[in-house]
Amino acid sequence: MRADRLVSLVLLLRQHGRMSAAALARELEVSTRTVLRDIEALSAAGVPVYAERGRHGGFALLPGFRTELTGLNHDEALALLVAGSRRGAQAFGLGSALASAMLKVVDALPDSYRDTAAGAAERLLIEPETDLLARRQPSDEVPDAVVATVLRAVFGGRRLRLRYAPPDREPSWRTVDPIGLVTVRGRGYLLATRSGEDRTYRLSRVLAVEELAEPAQRPDRVDLDRAWQERSTRFRHGDDQVGVVVRVHPERREELVGTALSVRSEETGEDGWLRLEVSFQDRRHAVWALWQLAAGAEALEPQWLRDLLHARATAIATRYQPRA
Template sequence: MKSSRLVSILLLLQTRGRMTAAQLAEELEVSVRTVYRDVEALGAAGVPLYGDAGHAGGYRLLAGYRTRLTGLNADEAEALFLAGAPGAAAQLGLGSVLAAAQLKVRAALPPELRAHADRISGRFHLDAPGWYTEADAHRAPYLTAVADAVWNNRVLNVVYRRWQEPTDVERRLEPYGLVLKAGRWYVVAGPGPRTFRVDQILELTSLEEEFTRPAGFDLPAHWAEYQRGFHERLYRDKAEAVVRLAPGVTLARATRHDGSPAPDGWTTVTVAIESVEHAHAEFLRLGSDVEVLRPAELRARIARTVTELAARYGGSPAAGDD
């Protein structure tokens, strides 16, 4: 709609400064001729907007001019308040800032859109951590310091705990950005870039040294590519297990089904596994609905665990366990 496009032009010029007609047209996905008409309409409406000719020219607003956010439609207002993540903002030390920003936006909305925003806030709540995660399980005491380094392009020296030996290592990080994934914070940092869990940082020293952020680095695009690579690496060149599954039970990682179901309804499938340790825990979750046939090491390990559980639960409870 034209009214929405006019507001978009205002907000673009307000936030980015001078822009050419071609840049505005590309941003709004319209023709340059349409931009010319819209600019004329804004001028006729009294908006202090003017253009400069020449190679370095373009349109800009008169210095100091600001528009209220009355151009938001209902869907945009709802999305704005749904997108707020108070828990994440609080962890970054920005809880009060987010609350103040939402209050200002709410005050700038016309009454009918304010009602929409209040409605969405009262009906939807975003809770990023997993359901079975304890409140302090993913505490990251150095999160605020990492966020400050991201914002100010400061180099960090950290002691980081990783899963392989040696477990505790020193690293020099040039933090490009922070990502919140399933309740955990990750910092994407150079050189590389590489990804580190913030809650695994044991010690941190912020240096006075500044780094130069790579030109054109796109954090969302990098994270999307990192996730794709992670899932590809997860089961690449990994082992396989052959298991029998009870009727109605399926496994998403099954690579093939070995024949038709047996007379008792059980099916035999081959499954990609990351490791014997990981598969041991995963298959135990299925209880009696799965039987591991191969590899022998995995079958023997599960058998030992089941034997230990049977012994533990086969007798009377220990004293004091009423």
């Protein structure tokens, strides 16, 4: 770990020219004292790093110094391969590897390209954590130990034993054969088989995991994009789906459609409101989606959905009655 950090420190100085100990500590996510010890270690190893004192001082490398320590390690190369989405790298626990790899890539660029590339990169922001309404994009928090074990089993072709917590059910252990990992909107999923049947597990619901010595029973090659599409199709047409008839204000239509699995029919009423027949994953999904729309929509059918929404609205209204 320290060797990687020393390389990153040298590359940061090459890229930025001069940096204070505090700035290096923030970039490397260590203390200032650790940075000072690392600087001493680099000097002892013959790396020409020197200190400049004063208000705008800091540490820098002698002009013309170039390190040969720019080779990518396994995790860094993997991070670049999944870096089409930085959040994808984060979801699989590769965020720090991605940052380190990008430093090495920038350092390897010819001098004439480096400044141009850095300037262009500053003008692009992909998938920020918040949108224009300051809403945070949903993402799952998965313990590093869980991600590391799952990754190791996926790459090594070993079986996994998961303690998994499905929605509305007690957690239980199951043994699976891992196929691959998928990240969608900051959420990570493990595609696997269990007793020969396709299974998809959300990583944030994995409470504990063990890598087994047994080899996974799976094909040598896999088309993850096709596998994900097939599972998504089965999910949208599952046995638990419910159909709902909804009356919705035109301004809230996109919100409704965005939460539904499919739109079966749509027409405009005389009052200008839209009447849609949509499908949801299950009852809980339907209640949640209609509740988000508040007075901007009305569930017309089925009656059980109207009853559940009425009960919830009554409970809220009772709680917020004016105080005497």
